[in-house]
Each structure stands twice: as structure tokens, then as C-alpha cells.
Amino acid sequence: MPYNHYILVSGDSESSLNRRNELISFFEKEIAGQNLTDDVQVVSTIDTSACGMEGPFIKILPENIYIHNLTPEKVRSIVQEHLAKGIPPEGTGTEADKQFRIVLRNCGVIDPERIEDYILRDGYSALEKVIFDMTPEQVIDEIRKSGLRGRGGAGFPTGLKWSFTKEASSDQKYVVCNADEGDPGAYMDRSTLEGDPHSVLEAMAIAGCAVGADTGYIYIRAEYPLAIKRLELAIKQATELGLLGDNILGSGFSFNIEIRYGAGAFVCGEETALLASLEGERGTPKPRPPFPAVKGLWGKPTVVNNVETFANIPVVILKGSSWFSSIGSEKSKGTKVFAVTGKVKNSGLVEVPMGTPLRDIIFSISGGIRDNKKFKAVQTGGPSGGVIPEQFLDTPIDYDNLTAIGSMMGSGGMIVMDEDDCMVDVNKFYLQFSVDESCGKCAPCRIGGRELLTYLEKISGGQGELEDIEKMKRIGKAMQKASLCALGQTTSNPIQSALKYFYNEYEDHIVHKKCTAGKCVSLLKFIIITDKCVKCGVCKRVCPVSAISGDRDSGFLIDQSKCIKCGLCREKCKFEAINKG
Amino acid sequence: MKEHIDQTIKLSPEILNHVREWKDKPGNLIMILHKVQEEYGYVPREAALKLTELLDIPLAKVYGVLTFYHLFKLKKPGKYPIQVCMGTACYLKGGEDIIRELENLLGIGVNQISEDGLFSIEAVRCIGCCGLAPVMTIGGEVFGKVKREQLAEILARFKE
Amino acid sequence: MTTAIVKAKINGLAVEVPAGTTILDAATKAHVKIPTLCKHPDLEASAGCGICIVRVNGSNKLLRACCTEIEQGMEITTHDSEIVEVRRTVLELILANHPNDCLQCGRNNNCELQRLAADFGIREVPFPHFLPAFGMIRDYSTGTIILDAEKCIKCGRCVDVCQNIQNVWALNFVGRGVKIRIAPAGDIVLGESPCVKCGQCSAHCPTGAITEYDNTRDVWEALYDPDKYCIVQIAPAVRVAVGEAFGFEPGTNLTKKLYSVLRRIGFKTVFDTNFSADLTIMEEATEFVQRFAHGKGALPLITSCCPAWVDFMEKYETDMIDNFSTCKSPQQMMGAMTKTYYAEQQGLPPEKIFMVSIMPCTAKKFEIQRSRDMSSSGVQDTDVVLTTRELSRMIKQSGIDFVNLPDDSPDHIMGDYTGAGTIFAATGGVMEAAIRTAYYFVTGENLADVNIEAVRGLQGVKEGEVDIRGTTVKVAVAHGLANVEYVLDKVRKAKEDGKEPPYHFIEVMACPGGCVGGGGQPYGVTDEIRLKRAEGIYQDDADHEIRCSHDNPMIQKIYADYLGKPGSEKSHHLLHTKYVSRPLYTK
């Protein structure tokens, strides 16, 4: 027989575990005292699960109520009043509802390989409605009124985009799904495709019906074999049931979807480059205008939307635009999925309404910074975005707010950095990425990116000069203004935001030749602290380049000219006698 | 038009079927190159030449595409290609150290093949397992939350 | 259909242009110069360099003028402090990635990047200098053009020309990002690629990344060598273009000054390729009449004077070998005749003769060693080929005041030419000249009007019909190799369907405009310049009293003295060649 109540006890870190155990035993004692042992189970949750609260807290199931700041009195009253007598306790709201799943509504719920599971949750009902009960104008109007904006990064209104393609006259139009998720640290689209492939297919068919296209392409990273497999299966299943392919549900409307692979080019996330790649060419961007909505794949009007945008569509159709637009902030409607990674306790995917403060995502949902380190910054928008420092953590996330503080929404990568991360180093990482991924077609991006990287290498290598910063700004501006596509235009964003919010770190590197975070190897110095050293000689033995000299009598010394800063000596020293700085 | 192709390579029936299936679809080149690479682990020049004949396209076009996309290889990789994720999460959690240690252990650099032909190292873009950072794959097998000290042992398993 | 007119403002000035005009072209019309680097009038805008950015309607974003169509009511700013600053920075970035060893560069004084840097008054490059790290060495493998990828600014003009204008596909972009470079397919050199050496890449390159192989020193050495007897010939197209290097208008005919300067430079004999063009017509018209009137040989007959086209045919169109005229090009006929007929006449041993030809063409450098037939005199018939660009350098080196030189004449024995010989320079010219003579061969009379307008002009494919006493001769002219496929496919289709060939005679020139637009001609060619050069050529034709090759008295003399009649055994030995199928890739 199941229990009537379950009390899940959580804590925010290992250090509170003792208190958590204390709490559990206290609860159990009280429960036993009320003779409720067969009625209530008290369990401890997984140790990384937390909601950023100090000290342990509980969640009562099935009531789904959270209670924080527990005192012995509170526990006693919960057991005596609520568990024994059924009087509702004074709980706070449900923390889980900070998340709201539209895009991920089926992920982790349905079997993505069974179309029945999808249909059970009203899958393909939106398509049915669009085909039979709505005119294309009504569909586009509904999307427009919903306020849905492109989730690929720039946030262009989806309904408007569709209307351009609808109004373009052509014998052939296309719908393209951009599944070339390439932002390092972002994997929302992969999860959506793996967990709910039909929602994207359904949305593409809806788009086809609305704009007058009969062919769709999904351009997906070849590095996502599972997503490809599940999409292929989904297309097959939907076609077999007459939900895709020719004459859908006997309506006369046909829509066929083909899958095309990318091949490792981030720039192909840019619409025009993506289309070039779909055409089997080198994926280099083209100047816009003309926009793909009017002149796209093989010169034909083409709707290009990303996976997450599409995944919203069936819900918008079924639940209506006013329902959708009631979620989110004033100018950004609906939800946004973020892949929160980096130095948070709980890396993972979160979907929150637009307008949720960054702090809620990082500290509540994702559990805050791991290992009790200090939050330094969060990067959104990947290599095109910027770092956001602590002072903006309460900024409600939406397209416009993020742009205003020097970053951008991007596709949804959210990389959290702590005190061990060096801004120059992180900038270098992103620049290296942008340089690797530049298509090389236009000079500002191709050469400018390489030059910026050179400066960053110089600065992290201890050779930086203050005037380099001015030159970087100048190059950054030229790239922003004269690059052909968004990749080049945004390459300097991480640097610009770091210079704005973490100028002192640049100054440290350039003027004081110091990397406080200890990341920039050339600026690092390993020094033996004689007071702590017990002269055991382990450091000398493990040093791979024999940079440590001395003996057990006189002590040991690191030759800085030989040291390769591998850190092995420090790692192996049991007495914490080697300082890294 | 007549092509002069050195017939030193015979494409497998699988590839030929794939080519036949895709031949008339516009924009097919990348899909076909994927198939060739799937079979050889890279795209041999002879195979590329053969494709120019089958698809009636210039070799310069094939190479333009091959060299644009980093996924395509022109050289044979090791038997167990090692891919180390250099996505942001993996980078922050020490992806670079993993590469350095692998280079150390195998005595080769990134994009090189070990002398015994068993391993090659590659730094790849985010493979979408950020929760498991730092991540690497060896011959398709994924290793998450990799620690520098584990590497020698992991490699040894493949050497057997 | 009438094109709508768009009204807009450029720097506050009202402009009216047809819809579809780019901002760049509209600005040019309004006398505003927007700086450009990657754009070439012959080619689609690649939008690569980012120099031509302008501001539209005060927007924060800057757009590329080269590829943005002007729209009704647009207000365009071409210069303001930000635009100019960004342009300058981009230019500095390009220079940071360029060798900047202008003094030793083939394009010194004639480089679009250099000019831009000069216009911007750039005195230093503020950013770290770096060159591509792919260990690039210069590619000399074709012996005709040199690829120096370090100097490449990735504008893509050569790639566009090679692929889309010429359909050769020897070049493409390889790699990406900072590692992007122009190269043949994979790690091979141009000589191992399908390159046909037309040199259009070099003619379109804005910098010194692709230049002609410079043979001027070989010529100087021969001229200074007392054991060498140096003879020179000048191709038709050279005379109307070489002046551009000396401040003359394109199309100015400098034939007689050229004779003069070449003698002063030290050539002992000065011939004119226009003469051997007449000779080519005698052989080719004979061949045509044989095939057309007597059914001996395949129709259509296809011209073979263009070595890039010959190379292209041997690689890409080998099913047409039988249709190819076996006639050598005028250059090779001249070489062969010089080292046999002229040598015998003058009592010169052929190995002492050093035969130099001045050509508008880079492929001609390749032609002189194309096959064993190119040594029909027993030694190599033509020793060195100089392009028009090299000749103008030689003239400048010589210290001779070319501009003010008095006129001179060629050596008459193989220097006098007809109007038919000179029009070889322009697309359609060979066809026109051949028809003039073929008509005579069939009818015994000259055409009443020798001007055949249908084959003149810059249209990519020109088709026409000529009535020879009640029999219609159908002809086609193609220039720019990408236009060849259309013509040949029609021929193939007819053959497949068992029908009469759609044409009897086809002329092909590899370069757009024919030799006047040759890959070795002075830089900066556009259709406007091609037309001007062609005009100069047609004027030369019109100015000649004798306008048919068979009426050239010196041609008549050479047959009487030496060759017998056109198509004789001797002509075949000296003036004709064979073709073989060649691999596209040798690696």
C-alpha cells in the first residue's frame, strides 16, 4: 500500500547534509509520535537537487507544497496539523512552476518513437485544425497575434516572416527547419528533436499550409544521429497515417519533408548560409536583402525557422494566440528553453516564461554555483552574445533586455562562470570558436577575428599593452558594421561586454601581468610556500620537465624559466604548500 | 562530355545505391559525401573523382565543399578516432587539459594519427552532452565527466 | 516591358535609375565614387570585401552598395565619419593579411589594392601583420600563369571567372575562415588541374595573386645574344590594347608604332600575325569547303585558333575531335613558316632563329609546346610568347619613347595583311574572315558586302546564316567557354536524333570578346573596353583596301613559291595538327 504523504527533504549542498539528516530523524520521530509511520514516508532527495535555499527544505507530495526555513516548531505543526489532521500547511508556492513547458511539453513524457504517444497528447490536431478549419490568413494572423518571435537568436516575429513568404508569388515555396544547432553549450534543439520529433514535423506542415509550400527540409547537424533517426522514423510514421506526404488527411494538401545533414559548419546556422548548404554548396552567407522569405532555397520563397520556434506552433494553434501571448513579457511572448551549463550545480535544460529573472534560472532552478564558489558572470547568446555580471541578475530575460545589457538571447545557451573563470580566457575561447567557424568570405570577419584573437593571445600571454584595447575596439566596430552576416557582426560582442563589465580583469592582465582566476598559463607562477613545505620531494619527482631543484635538506625551488605550468606539483602536494598565482 | 577517371577504386554497392537514390535530388552532394565518409572514415581522392563522374560535377566543386565542412576528412583517421568536446561547458570544465593529456599519452597532436594507426585526436564542437562535461568519445563510445587521470586506463582498453 | 524608374537620393542629390540598379551603379551615375575592391563589372557581386558599405535612411546598419538594389525613396549616404572610418579599418585589416611587398610584385603600379591604399592615404598598418599559415608556395606549374595565394584577398573573381564565365573549374575556394585559399581541387597544382591557361583569372585578379609568367628576360637575353637571330610577330589584338599602358584610349590602333618599337628594341625581322591569320583562313576555308561542299570530313567544322579552347576541347569535349579544324593557329603557322620558308630564303639555320610572338593571351605560352606538331620545322617553331602586358613592360624597360615614335612597316614577306587577318582579334572575326574566303572558293567571286554583322558584337552566342549562291551556311560563334556548351549540345542533340547538324561552322574563342579581351591584355577590362578594342580592329579592317585573305598578294606568293596550294601535303606538314583526348586531372 502506498503512503498517503511523502516528505522529500532537500538541501542545497553537502555541508548541509548533516542538518538534512537531523531534519529527517526529527521528522521521523514526530511522525512516530503521531502514529503516522504507515501514513508518511520521509525521503531524502538526490544530493545535487536543490532550489538555492539556504539550509534544508521539504516538499510534501502529493500536495506539491514547498516549505523552507524549517524550525522544530514548524516540523511539529506540519506533522500534527497537516499530516495528522489534514489542515493545509503554510507552504510557499511550488518552485517547479518557475518552469513552464511549452516547447518541451512532451520531452520526457512521451515515447518519441511512437506516434500514438504524440497523438494522445493532441498531436497533429493543430495541423488538422489548420487544414480543415482555418484559412492561411487566419493561421498567419494567429501566429502574428501570439507574438511568437524566432527562437534562433535574432527574434524576428514569426508571423511576419510567414506573411512575407505567403505574399511572395512563386510556383514553388519551401519550409526549412534550421536544426543546425551549433552554439557551443546549447543543446535545446537536439533534446526537442530527440524527445518530440513530431511536434516539429507538424509545425512545418502547418507552415507549409499557411504559406503555400509543399516541401520541407530539415537541416540538421550530422553530429545528432539519434535525433536524425527519430526524425526519420517520425516522418515514416506520420506519412503512413496520412499526416504527412501527399493528400494529408484526404484534404488535398500535400507536404513532404526531407532531412538534410550539415557537416560541421556553425555559420550554416545563418539562414542564407544554411540555404547554400542545403543546395549542396559551400555554406557561405549571401547579402540580405533579398531575404530568404522572398528569395531563398533555389531562389524560391522560403520560410526558415528553428526547431524551438516550430515546436511552439502546434500549441499556439491549439491553445490560441491570446493564451500564448498571456505568457512572457511585454515584447517577448511565450517561453524560452535554456541549456544551463558551466559552473552551476544542476546543468540541464530549463524552460521558463520570457521575463523570468536570470537569478531564478541560475540560483533557483539550476541550484546556484557548484562547490560554493562565487558567481562571476553568465554568458548568453554563445559566441555572439556577451557576459552578464552579477548586477544584472535580476534582469527579466527577454530579447530586448538582453540586448540592452550587451548580450543577446541567442539560441539559448547559458554558460555560468565562477571566480575560477578568467574573462580574457573566456573571450579567447569564444574568439577561437568564431575564427574557426568564420566562412572566410568577407574580409572584416576573416581577418578581423584573427586579429582580435591575436590581441587576446598577446594579453593572456602577458605581452598586452593598453593601446591593444583601443585597437580591439576599432576592429570590433569594423566587424560589426562591415561583416556580411551575423557571425562576423557579433564576433566581438563577448569582448565588448567583457571590456564593459570586467575591464579590471583586462587591466590586471595588461598592467599588472596577473590572472586572478589562474587560467592564463603564461601569467601563472607556481611557488613553494616554505612555511608549509615539509620537504618531502614529491613535487620534484612528479615534475615532468625537471623544473624543481633542491633536496630534502635545503628544500625545493621551482625554476620559473623551465616550468610549463602543468600544475602537477600542486596537484600532488599533500600539504598545499604550492601556491598558484 | 567525357571524363578521364583513374579506375583505381571501386565504390561499394551501398555507396552506388545511395548515389543512385540521391542523384536526381537537388543539393545532393553533402548527403553523398557523408555516405562515402561513413564507409571509408574519410573521403579518398579516388572516391571523390569517381563521384564527379557519377554526378557529372567538377572535382573542384567536390573539394570546395569537402574542405569547407570540418566534418569531412581528407585523411584516414585512426581506427579509434578520439573526439574531445570543446563546447563551452567542456572547455570551462577542462576539455583543453584532456586534449593536452591525450597528446602527451599518445605522442601526437590534434588531427594526427598515432604511429600504430589506432588513435587520432580531434577537437570537436559541442556534442550536446554538456551535463556530462568534459566529454570525449572514442570510436563512438561516449565518456563523460572525464578526469585526466583516467585517460591512460581508458586508452589501454582500446589497445587490447 | 518597361522598367520602372526608381527615385532616390544619394548624399542629398536626387537620382533616377531603372529598378534593379545597385546603389553602387546609381552612385556612379550620380558622379559619386564609392570605393570597391572585390567587385568587378564583369561579375556578380561577391559582397566579400566590405569596402563599399553605405548608410541607407540613416540606419545604424551599413549595407553593401555593390549588391543592394536601390529602392524608391531611399536616402543614401556614401561618406560620413563612421563609414569612412570603418572602410579604412577594413582596408587596414586586408593589408594586415597581405604581403605588402609591392615593389617586387607583378602588379606594382597597377594593383587595385595598392590604389585603394594610396587613395586612403594609409601610411602604416596598425594591426599585427600575418600571412596565411598554410605554407603556400607560388604555383608556377602551368608555365603560363603564376598563382601566389599569399597575395590573394579572397575576392573570388578568379573563381567566378574560371567556373561561371569559362566553365573550366580549375579553381575553387578551398578551406574556410582564415585558412581559405584559392586552389585547384585538393592538394594539387594548377598544372595538374583542368586549367586551360586562358588567363582570365589573371585578367580579373585585383592584386598580384595571379599573374602571367614573365618571359621578358628570356627575350632580352636572346636579343643580346649575337648568335641568335630574333624575329617577332604581333597578334591582331595586341595593337588595339597595348596603348592603354601608355595613356592611349582603348582601341587606338598602334600597329605601325609597334613595328617601329620592335625594330628599335632589336628584332631583326618584324612579322605580323595578321599575315599568318590570312594563311590560316586559306587553309581553314579550304578545309571547310572540303567538308561542306564535298562531304569530306565531319560537320560542323569548329575553329581551332584559340589554344585555351583547344585545351578545353581535348579535356572536356573530346567527342568533337573529328569536328575540329586541323589548322594550327596563326601564331604556330607563323612560327613554322619562319623557321622553314623564311629561313631557307634568308639562308638562316632554323636553330639560330629565335621566334618571339606578342600575344594578348597567356595560353599561347602553353601552345608553343602543346605537341610535337609545334616543332614542325625540326626545332620548336615559336620560342617565346610575350603577352601584351609583358610587351608594354619591355617597351618601358627599353627607354624608347614609344608614344612619339614615327611609324614603320613590317617585313613584307610575312608582314602584309588584309582586313580579314586583323579581325581575328574580335569574337566572330575568324568566322567572318573564313566566310569571305569560303564564298570565294565556292563561287569564284568575292562577297558584295564583306561585312558580316551577324557574327560581330558581345552577345555570348551568335548565330547566323550566309547564303552562298543558294546554299545556306549556318554558323555559330561562341566566346567565353561557358557559352560553348549551348552550341555543342545543339550539335550533339541533332546527331543523336539523326538530324542535320544545326550549324556548319562554329567559331569558339575562350575569352569573352575574343582575343581583344584576352587573358594577357592590359588590366581592367570591361565590356566597354572590349567593344572599344573591337571597334579599333573593325576600323583597321575597313581601312584596308584588301579585305579577303585570298586576295593578299603575299599569301598568293607564298603558295606559289613554297606551299603549292591550300591543303597540300606541305601545308599539312607545316600548318596542320592533330588532337588527342587528355585527362582532366593528372593527379
Place this chain on the structure above:
Amino acid sequence: MKLNRSEFIKYRENIKVKQPEETVILVGLGSCGIAAGAGKTFEAFQDEISSKNLSGITVKQTGCMGLCETEPTVEVRVPGMPDIIYGKVTPEIARKIIEKHVIRKILVNNLIQDKPSSDIMKKGEIDNAV
């Protein structure tokens, strides 16, 4: 079998009717989960169910639940009990879940993961008005 509109509506209704009340174990088999070993976890559940001859239990694969840090993740839905997500479910823990949670209706200690979000499909009614 290609459906027309009315057949599709019937098909959908049929599915909805057919849903039996039984225990469902959902194993997150996205790339992340598989990389963390969810495949073996999935097999362990199946093996355990067949070796214990249990009935009325479905083991299903599903996509990523978004809880990457604690992959492999598994959701257990036992009728009459709240839906529970477990993290870091190794084959051994899978057996433990069957033994405790499924058979004995006791939650397994130290492995419960907070459910990320409530389900919109249950919340709002579908609004058909356009």
C-alpha cells in the same frame, strides 16, 4: 494506412480511451542519457520485470527530461502514488526502484529529483475558437 479526417479523429479518440491505469517507467533515452548509460538502465528494468514475472508495468523510452546533471533519469508513475523522477539510475538502482517503489510502494532514498515543471497539457483546456 492513410487516414482521412474522420478516421483520424476516431483514431485519436480510440487512443485516448485505451489508456490503461498501470505502472509506467519512463527512461530518458536522449543522447545525454544514453551517453550516461541509460540504455543499460532500460534493459535492467525490463530484465527485472520479466525475471520477477511482474505484470501491469510498462517500461518506456522517452526523450531528455532536461536534468542532464543526474543522467540517467527515470520517471516512475505508479497509480495512487505521485509521479517521481529519479536521477543517476544505474542498473543496480533500477532493480532497487522495482523492488521498493514499484512493488513495495516506498520511495527510494537519496535519488529523487525535483520534477522540473507541471504539465501544460493537463492545465489548460484546448481552445478551439479562432
